[in-house]
Amino acid sequence: MMIDFLTLLQAAAEAGRSYGDFPAVGGRGAVWIAAEVHLMFAAFVLGVPMFAVITELIGIVGKDERYDKLSKEFTRLLVFAYSATALWGGMLLFLLTTLYPAFWGHMADIFSMSMWIYAGLFFVESFTLYLYYYGWDRWKSGRAKWGHWGLGLLLNVWGTIVMFIANGWLTYMMSPPEGTTVAEGLPDGVTMWNAIANATWMPINIHRLIANAVFGGSIVAAYAAYRFLAAKTPEEKAHYDWMGYVGTFIAIATFVVLPFAGYWLGREMYEYSQQMGVTMMGGFMSWLWIVQAILIGVLFLAANYYLWTGMGRIPGAERFLPYTKWMLLVLIVCWIVWGTPNTMIASRDEFAAMGGSRHPFLGVLGLMSGKNTAVNFMILTTFLSFLMYRRGNRIPTVTWAKAGTLTQGAMFVLSSAYVLWLGIYGYFVPTITRISYSVYQVAAVLACIIGVWAIDIFLMRGSQSRGEIRWGEMPDRSQYAIFVLAVTFTWLMGLMGFARSGIRQHWHVWEVMRDTSDRAVTPALGYAANMISLTVVIFLGLVAFIFWLGGLAERAVSKKPAPIGQPQAVTGG
Amino acid sequence: MFLTNIKVLAVGLAVIAFYTIIAQVIPQLESEVPEALDLSAGVTPEVLVTAGEDLFMGGAGCTSCHGLGTRAPNLRTDHAGEGTIGERCGSREQGCKEYLYESMIDPGAYLIEGFPPIMPDARRQLSNEQIWAVVAYLESLGGEVTVTADDIGASASAPSAPASSGAAPARTATTDPVQLLTENACIGCHQLEGAGAPVGPAFDGMGSRISADRIRTGIIDPEAEIAEGYEAFAGMMPATFGDQLSAAQLEIIVQFLAARQ
Amino acid sequence: MRRILAVPVLLSVACGGGGESGGESSGGGGGEAAVAALGTASIMGVVNFSGMAPANPAIDMAEEAECAAKYADGPTDPVVVVADGKLANVFVRITSGLPAGPYPMPSSPSVIDQDGCLYTPRVVGVMVGQDLEIQNSDPLLHNIKAVPTANRGFNISQPRVMSSTRSFNTAEVMVPLECSVHGWMQAYVGVVEHPYFAVSGADGAFTISGLPAGTYTLEAWHETLGTQTMDVTVEDGGSASAEFSFGS
């Protein structure tokens, strides 16, 4: 009996070596928070440099100092954000090693080499950042300026490589190469490179790259929105109005292509494992995508709302206003379609009335054909809003203006008709064919966007103005739309993080290393939402703190506000 | 300014709260963690019992005899007024779990009167850990679970299942077909001269239904072809008889059965 | 499962009920009645029963007191009715040897009555197209249900004393009649395409008359004892005798 007891004790001790515990939120909760906040900061420090480099380039090419200042303003924030990222990264590392030692051992076993490179690159990236920021005023003009811009580019390159390496680790957890075992080292034929360049690595890379740009843009816009609301002078208002616009523009423009990257990722996952695919889309997580649809609907609507209210300050844009309500209608209908759950929440009576868990009529909308069509329409509508915004105060002077506009219109009509037709026809073909339709739909929408945009660039060449944009004459509520955009996007990131991590269910490494802890259960959406909200609050709180710090520094650097001129609308992204 | 701060904060928090609430109002669903059958180190009695129950009720097929009470003693309910197995095994002098474990790996050792000696060696189907799990489950039926990880470890070095040891010899070198059929527990599931249970096709008249070759295949690879009407029992017959019988014994049985017109 | 007996194809087509009654001419009554046309010969026969007659099952008529009252010794089901070695309720008909039709139609309908919750007679013959009159002499509900295979069946409710008339348009031996309300009630109708049939009476005797000279095959049918056949030769104006013998 004594021996038995001792055995149990020993067993408990062994179990304690695989998993640690953390007070209050538990081991998983601690890692969750640390990982998610770290990730958000990482996205921030990757997204903002992209933003900075783009705006700096616009400043150089357009010889507009506003952009350069904007760029610098954000690089300053970056310096603080960088340390926050490193801090949370370190925290995550400590939590992982103490709470999941066995798992971390496995990862280290495989990836040690890449971890060293990662750490090294982090150094290089930091120094590039310092050079970039502190060299701003030194390499101000001529060739030196281009060199400085090159530094910014380099910063992005390092950041991207760092992200790709980290992505390799985490995608390995989702889709380890075939034949991997928990035994020490990798099996024959599988190298560290295989483990990094696994099935979902590149889709995740691209997905995150785009998402980071959106994220950077939306955080910048939120910052600007806050400054706009807090602004005391019309000049200040005009400046931050404009800054908010630039940030929102970049966020929305990149956001529009994000779903396509998402499709690719999902497709790769399905191909990798049916079980994972079904868990993700049809099974356990099916409702997560309804929540996602609601969030993305908010994003689309907030973006369009911002553009429409923004048209109030553009002379001549009022001629487009009568159309916005129809575009709104399209957006709302599409949002409803996208948000239609296939697995509805209903009481038994309601199920009985429907004759099953699926609604005989609305159930049709719950399928991929309907949803895909809806998303594509929302993208097209948003793009149309952009176009209207862009053209607000312009009168084209080229001789073929009318024909060009008609061609653009035709492109819109054709692509929407094609998307709609595929959406409807999709119900009459086998699933496998239907899935390929989503690719055609995306292709049609992308083709339309690129084609229309290309025509528009030439069409607007040398166009006349109907009057300057009255920057700063923006209603306050449009700025709140930007906040909604930023918060929603941050929350969405958290949700997608849960989706990505949750589909592994009770595996640390999918079908290789099991989570044998008592917290192996994938939590319900409610719990996940609490964690997501917590991380979002922590992150946004810290970001606000960083902004405040930036404000302090700004005041320290120059007491008097920078002279504000009349910035131009961004015409290319 | 203060009001603006409050407003911004309120909008942000309201948006977050909105999403959180949406996620809360839908019915909450946690994923299920399939039970890992890692019974080796640090296993608790509860895990063993649960795993054993699954095996007893399902995979191991124990209930096809022990559930009915006609082919073998019913273990889950009262038998002969001695209570469930967990209760009645306590009277065994070597201890409950030892008795159960031994009964499973050497069924001939403790025959209960009134029942045919048809139980196969559990090691043919179950791993050592699984056998202990079943023992733990049986103990839990009316008794105290005394199986520990220790037991599993201690018996792991014992001779392993005859099936996995490749060419394990048959228990005796007899050449009497009826004795072979009895010793190998065949008549537990196949009827011979009316005795036995109708789980598999009867031996009586087998020669008139199928050829000797088919009989041979059926013994060596029971899944190769399922006799009509016995589809529900597919998978029950162990595929270990080929290893267990010597070539000569196999042939004796085949010829014996083929001759049953 | 009764239906499994396949329907002979040649018998299978009738023409709206009018086809064969087209040859209707003046004729006698049922099996026993004199028939004017085709000939003058007749067959007078008797059905014997040898051995011990099986006891007929008793019927529990408790639920129909009015019927039960009619049976002093308690009602029995008259499956095998034997008196003095003679068997009643045997249906006899000519199965071959007749010249081609048309045959004379008996002038009066065959009658079956429901009396005392039993059918009288238990076996009755009708010619194709001839009316079968179904009477209910009991002051209570009977339904009379015919379950033929070659003909259309019927199922008539007769809640009180009343009568209904039905006919069959295809030959069929035998069409069972039953009452769903009283599960014990059972009768048989032999539907024959000519009028040369008879049912043995309580004395076992039967008569088939109005035949032309010739050699005929007779078939005798009994519900539980099976069928028997025999050849009989008759001459014009003459009368041949036929004797069937059933045994237990």
Added chain:
Amino acid sequence: MTNHGRLQVAACRLSAASTILLAFVAGLPGVLRAQDLENGKALYDKWCAGCHGMTGQGDGPAADYMLPRPRDFTFAIYQIRTTSNGELPTDDDLRYIVDNGMPGSTMPGWKDKLGPGDRDDVVAYIKSFSRFFEDGQPEPVAVARAPRVTDEGLAEGRRLFEEEVECIKCHGAEGRGDGGSAPELTDDDGFPIRAANLTENWTFNGGGSVEDILMRIRVGVDGTPMPSNGDAIDAGIITEEQLWRVAQYVRSLSPDAPPRRQDVVRAAFVEGDLPNGPEDPAWNDVEALYIPMVGQILEAPRWFAPAVDGLWVRALHNGEGMALQFSWDDASASPDEAWDPFFDGVVTSMVAPDAPHLEAQGPDHLAVQFPLTPPEGTVLPYFLAGDARNPVYQIRWRSNPDMAEEGTATGLGTFASGTGSDLTHGAAFANGRWQVQFTRSLTASDPGVAASFTPGESMPMAFYVADGTNAEDDVRGAVSAWYAVYLDVPLPPRVFIAPVVATLLTAGLGLVVVIQAQRRST
């Protein structure tokens, strides 16, 4: 058959054929589309042959699993007609059944599945199975208009039902198919058949409206023991109006609408004593929940022809104990010798695929089960007698000997009886209906044997009913999925406090908004 006859037959066959052909050609132009036998056959083979068989003999693969059996088309005997008894149905009659199916049987309606033309083709093909249709089809019976429904009319209908038309002989005094002649009924093929339960008009094969009922009485239901009253009308014994009265009365035996499907039985709180028997008038005021019951076809031995199709449940509690009352239609209190013919018929005709049959009638069974421990989250025991992980608590009742017991089960056929509460019961059988009451304390004396009930909480509940005369036992019978019983509680104070607080808060907030707005405007 003679040469002459044969010729005649041939001639009339030809003329019939040409008549049909002519009718087709004449009717065709634009309006009618020709019935396409090929298409009919293709559709029939795909959708109908599974039950009715490739040759229309009602012998498809599913036939042996059904009682009543699928229609054999080769004899052209059709139950649901508007034509006189013994006659062929009209095309519309056939179409009606194809369109709407036969409620209460396994025949579904096809109008949502097949197009109108397709259904016509199927009808045409079905007719081709029988030679009888070659002779053309009769006209529907003309029916007089229905008189208005009045109380006197219903009383007259009832009198006719019982004394004149004597429907009572088979359908029983209250119409539950328990009449004296019911046990011996067979259909034309000799399979046992039940007199319709007239209190469930939603299960009437030919429809449950007064008009449908009248037509069934008027022309009969061919192939079944249900006779036509046409001759009685012709003979002047019964008038058509009287038949309408009968039909109206029969309709009045069923509720206005089929019972609505609900989930939760509400056990109202009563002060003092619980009803002391299943027939206690106190039960009359208690709301009843209808539970549809279906065959236990989930685990061997399966049962495809359950006799009981629904169960009414009532519940009450008084804080200490609870009472559950069940009532269901069952034509017999099994075992009942009178029903031996029916029992034998079921045993010989239901070739159960999974197990041998009973030798003799067993008792009627009722079992109600609850999870032994209140369920956590969404995890419930398997609704069929629980599972190894999640045992259920069952209360079981048997009609003969009349007894109730409680115990636990962890799967079908694993019931272990015990004593875990002060369970008592009462049972009564009358006019084709069982009424059973279980009474026990809310709290179990042995939580290992019996479940405890907590007022204010829902307890899942599932049912099992078996009819001994239908060759059912404790595993072959009718089952239900999970439902729940909710024990009412007196409303807790928070129910009243919370709204008041909410009202005050909202009012306060509203005031603040108003004051703020007014201050800003000035």
Added chain:
Amino acid sequence: MKHLKHPFTQAVLLIVGSWAFFKFVIPLFPGSAPVPQSVVLQFTLIAAVGVLVYVSENEERWTQFKAPITATLVDANKKWLRGGLLTVIPLFIGFVVFQAARPTVGSTAQLRSIHPAPPGQITFQGRSLALEGLENPLRSRGSLEEHYETGKAIYYQNCMPCHGDLLDGQGHFGHGFNPTPLAFDRAGTIDNLQESFVFWRIAKGGPGLPREGTPWNSAMPVWEDFLTEDEIWAVTMFLYEQSGLEPRTWGEEGEEHD
């Protein structure tokens, strides 16, 4: 008419109208059914957001929209209306809270995943069977016609009582179970699935459902107890043949929203 043009009236009408549309009009469409409360709420909420965007996207409309609200809050001559609203709205809120707090016996809302994720491999009649990549072996063996007939017989003998002749999940026993048996006759049911998935569901039935398939009311029997492997494959094939749907193949893949 003037009132109809006012944004405030429009907004109210639009929100009420869309609610009425979701609640009452959608069920009227051919082949439709009542919409669950949760969905009506969701849709109405989205529509309300849209209406809010509509009234506020344009400065002029927004001012107009706000006017009556401000007037109600401020104007002296609207004192009674103000007072009335201040009374009615809190009382209404109180009523709503009372309704929510009151214990009810109505059925609770449920969410069931129709197609839970299958395990990588299952134990079928004592043997391991990897589902991933598993094809219906009958499609490459013997006569398809024969398999179809086999499948048909099995379907009619075993599945038809619940899933129905029409494959619409409304067999004569179907109404007795909740969830109602799956209908195979619509797009979006089995055509989204590989045959191996269907095989798994048939073989393991309701008791073999993973957690997301709870509550375990599924009445699907464990067919491995009744049918052989080939029979299950045959009936799988029959389902697709009969419903005119095609199984999802293992070839090229993508995702499917649910």
